[in-house]
Amino acid sequence: xxxxxxxxxxxxxxxxxxxxxxxxxxxxxxxxxxxxxxxxxxxxxxxxxxxxxxxxxxxxxxxxxxxxxxxxxxxxxxxxxxxxxxxxxxxxxxxxxxxxxxxxxxxxxxxxxxxxxxxxxxxxxxxxxxxxxxxxxxxxxxxxxxxxxxxxxxxxxxxxxxxxxxxxxxxxxxxxxxxxxxxxxxxxxxxxxxxxxxxxxxxxxxxxxxxxxxxxxxxxxxxxxxxxxxxxxxxxxxxxxxxxxxxxxxxxxxxxxxxxxxxxxxxxxxxxxxxxxxxxxxxxxxxxxxxxxxxxxxxxxxxxxxxxxxxxxxxxxxxxxxxxxxxxxxxxxxxxxxxxxxxxxxxxxxxxxxxxxxxxxxxxxxxxxxxxxxxxxxxxxxxxxxxxxxxxxxxxxxxxxxxxxxxxxxxxxxxxxxxxxxxxxxxxxxxxxx
Amino acid sequence: xxxxxxxxxxxxxxxxxxxxxxxxxxxxxxxxxxxxxxxxxxxxxxxxxxxxxxxxxxxxxxxxxxxxxxxxxxxxxxxxxxxxxxxxxxxxxxxxxxxxxxxxxxxxxxxxxxxxxxxxxxxxxxxxxxxxxxxxxxxxxxxxxxxxxxxxxxxxxxxxxxxxxxxxxxxxxxxxxxxxxxxxxxxxxxxxxxxxxxxxxxxxxxxxxxxxxxxxxxxxxxxxxxxxxxxxxxxxxxxxxxxxxxxxxxxxxxxxxxxxxxxxxxxxxxxxxxxxxxxxxxxxxxxxxxxxxxxxxx
Numbered sequence: 001x002x003x004x005x006x007x008x009x010x011x012x013x014x015x016x017x018x019x020x021x022x023x024x025x026x027x028x029x030x031x032x033x034x035x036x037x038x039x040x041x042x043x044x045x046x047x048x049x050x051x052x053x054x055x056x057x058x059x060x061x062x063x064x065x066x067x068x069x070x071x072x073x074x075x076x077x078x079x080x081x082x083x084x085x086x087x088x089x090x091x092x093x094x095x096x097x098x099x100x101x102x103x104x105x106x107x108x109x110x111x112x113x114x115x116x117x118x119x120x121x122x123x124x125x126x127x128x129x130x131x132x133x134x135x136x137x138x139x140x141x142x143x144x145x146x147x148x149x150x151x152x153x154x155x156x157x158x159x160x161x162x163x164x165x166x167x168x169x170x171x172x173x174x175x176x177x178x179x180x181x182x183x184x185x186x187x188x189x190x191x192x193x194x195x196x197x198x199x200x201x202x203x204x205x206x207x208x209x210x211x212x213x214x215x216x217x218x219x220x221x222x223x224x225x226x227x228x229x230x231x232x233x234x235x236x237x238x239x240x241x242x243x244x245x246x247x248x249x250x251x252x253x254x255x256x257x258x259x260x261x262x263x264x265x266x267x268x269x270x271x272x273x274x275x276x277x278x279x280x281x282x283x284x285x286x287x288x289x290x291x292x293x294x295x296x297x298x299x300x301x302x303x304x305x306x307x308x309x310x311x312x313x314x315x316x317x318x319x320x321x322x323x324x325x326x327x328x329x330x331x332x333x334x335x336x337x338x339x340x341x342x343x344x345x346x347x348x349x350x351x352x353x354x355x356x357x358x359x360x361x362x363x364x365x366x367x368x369x370x371x372x373x374x375x376x377x378x379x380x381x382x383x384x385x386x387x388x389x390x391x392x393x394x395x396x397x398x399x400x401x402x403x404x405x406x407x408x409x410x411x412x413x414x415x416x417x418x419x420x421x422x423x424x425x426x427x428x429x430x431x432x433x434x
Numbered sequence: 435x436x437x438x439x440x441x442x443x444x445x446x447x448x449x450x451x452x453x454x455x456x457x458x459x460x461x462x463x464x465x466x467x468x469x470x471x472x473x474x475x476x477x478x479x480x481x482x483x484x485x486x487x488x489x490x491x492x493x494x495x496x497x498x499x500x501x502x503x504x505x506x507x508x509x510x511x512x513x514x515x516x517x518x519x520x521x522x523x524x525x526x527x528x529x530x531x532x533x534x535x536x537x538x539x540x541x542x543x544x545x546x547x548x549x550x551x552x553x554x555x556x557x558x559x560x561x562x563x564x565x566x567x568x569x570x571x572x573x574x575x576x577x578x579x580x581x582x583x584x585x586x587x588x589x590x591x592x593x594x595x596x597x598x599x600x601x602x603x604x605x606x607x608x609x610x611x612x613x614x615x616x617x618x619x620x621x622x623x624x625x626x627x628x629x630x631x632x633x634x635x636x637x638x639x640x641x642x643x644x645x646x647x648x649x650x651x652x653x654x655x656x657x658x659x660x661x662x663x664x665x666x667x668x669x670x671x672x673x674x675x676x677x678x679x680x681x682x683x684x685x686x687x688x689x690x691x692x693x694x695x696x697x698x699x700x701x702x703x704x705x706x707x708x709x710x711x712x713x714x715x716x717x718x719x720x721x722x723x724x725x726x727x728x729x730x731x732x
Contacts, residue, residue, distance in 0.1 A: 001588045036535055039493040040605035040630055042612060183500060189491065196493045201630050203607060223451050291490075306536040306580070307491060320540030321490040 027217020107403030133188030135167025137211030212255025213338030216309030226260025247394020453679030598634020666717030673721030
C-alpha cells in the first residue's frame, strides 16, 4: 500500500468514529439542527452536503490529505499541549493548555476557514463570502482565501468594526473586501443575516464560509469535523504526556466552534467532564421590554427556537424575537449556539457554565501575568471559570486557549480601566491617566 | 375547500382573471396608518393581501422590507397586535400572513411548551397555536420564507386542520426533484421567485421568471410571481408570460418609506398606494387579455 493509500484509510477511519457520526445523516441532533433556509439556498445546501460527504468524509481526490498538509505547513499544526506550571500550582490540579493561540492567525478559526475555502475550490466555486464577529473568523478566511487564490468578501457589523480595527486591517491586507453591516446593533447576528442575503443572490458561484458550528446542515457537522483536529491532537497529546485521559476539558463557547472542536473526540470518553464556558456578560437577567439579554449564554439561559437555518437554543423574548446579546468579548456575542452543543447539554453530556465580564477580565490578566500568555477575551472566560470553579474539577484539566489577545488589547485596557480588577496592572498610563 | 388548497377565499382570488397580491408590513410605520394603507390596497384591486409580521432576523429580505420590519418592531408590533389588526382591518381581499418560522413556533402557551420541553418530547404545541389563532383572526394562508418543504410537515398539518393554505416559494435554483416535493405540499398558490437574491424592486423582468413559469406549467396550482415587480408594465409582461398572479412588496413598501421620509399625511400615502395598485392590477389584466386572445386566435 502506498503512503497516500495508508493516509487515506486513516482519514476515512477517523471520520467514521462513532461519536463523530452524530448529525451526519439528516443534520438532526435530537430535536435540534435542520435546514431552515430560504428555498433559493436549498440547492446550494444540498450541493454542499454532497461535497462534504465526498471530500470530507470519503477523502475523495485526497481532499483531507491536502487539508491536513496545508494545516501543517501553512497553519503550523500540530499545536502544543502545554503544562501550565503556575496555574497547576495555584489550583492544586494539573492544568494543560491546548495552544490554539499558536495556530497561524492567532486563533483556532483557521482550521475551519482553511477547510471550507479549500472545499469551495474542490467544488469549483469562484468566490468566498463570510461573516465575522470579533474579526477572527474574517481574518482566518481572508488568510485562507489569499493562500488559495480566491476572491473574498467579509461582512462585519459596524460596531464590531469599531471594536476590532486591527482585524479589519488584516483582512484588507490579505486582499479581502470588508463590507460594514449597519442594520440592528451591528454585531455578529446581523452580519450572518447579511451574508445569507448575499449568498441568496450569488449562490451559483459563491461559497459561504460560515464561522461556527451554526447554520443549516451540513455546516454544523462540517465545521465540527474541521475543528475536531483540536481534540484529535489534544487527546493523543494528553495520553502521551500524562499517561491517561484528562478528567475535565474546558472551552469557552459563543457559537461553539472551538468548544465542539475541543470536545469532539472526548464525547465518547464518559469519564471526561466537558465544560462549555459561556459569556455571562454583566448579568444573566433579561430585559424583555428592551429586547436585550446583557449576556451571550444561550446554552445556559436560552430557549429552543429557529435562527439562521437551525433549531437550537436562543436568547429570545416570549414572542420569539431574537434578543440583542452582550459580552465584553465580541467573539462570544451571539444570541444562538450550535445545535450539537444544545443537544449535548440536554443529554447531560456537556455542562454549560456562565462566567461574567468581570471574571473574564480577571482570567485575562491571570493567564497574562502568571503564564506569559495573553489570551483573547473569549478565551479568558475559560480561565475565569478555572478561578471560580477549580474546586469542582478533577486532577487533570485541559483548557483550550482558543486565541491570543493581541486583537483585544485596546478593549482590555478600556474595560480594565473602567472597573476594579484585583489582579490587573494599573492601566491609567494607557488611557491618558498619567 | 378549493381544488388546490384549503381556503375558498384564496381559490376564489385566482379563479377569475389574474390575481393582484400586494404585500405590506403590518404596523409600518404605525398600527393605524398601516390599517389605512392595507385598506387602500384593497380599494386598488387587491385579490389577496400578504401581511408581513415582522421578525428581528429577516434573512430573505432586502433592505427596503428589512427597514420596514424594523420600523414596525420599533413601533411595538407583536404577533398579538398583528392578529388584532387582521381582525379589525376592513378588506374584501383574502389575507395571508408572511412571517418567519421562529415566531410561528414560539407562539402560544409558554407553560405547555416548557412542560413538553421538560418531558423531552417534540414540543406538542409546535406551530398549532399560531395557526389556530391566525384562523380565528381570519387569516387564510401562510408564507414562511425560511421554512423549506423538508421542515414543513408540522405546520402543514396545522394548516390543514384549521383550513389555511401553506404557500411555498419556488426559486430559479429549485431543481426538478425538489419541485415535486414542494408541489406535493403547497396549497393555495405557489410563490414563484422571479430572480435570485432578496426582495427588492428592480427595473427589468428577469429571464429566470419565464424559465420558472415554463417549469411549473404542468403543475395544477395557481402561480404568482414575485420579487422585483414595480410597474404596471412589469405586471403585464409577467401575466402575459403565463403567471396567474403577481406579488408586489418592495415597490409598495417604498411608497410607505417615502411617506415616512417626506413626512406625508396618511391620506396622501394611502392615495399613492391605491393609485399604484390600480396601475399594477390594470397591467396584470392587460397581460391576461393578451394571453387569452393569443390562445383564442391560435
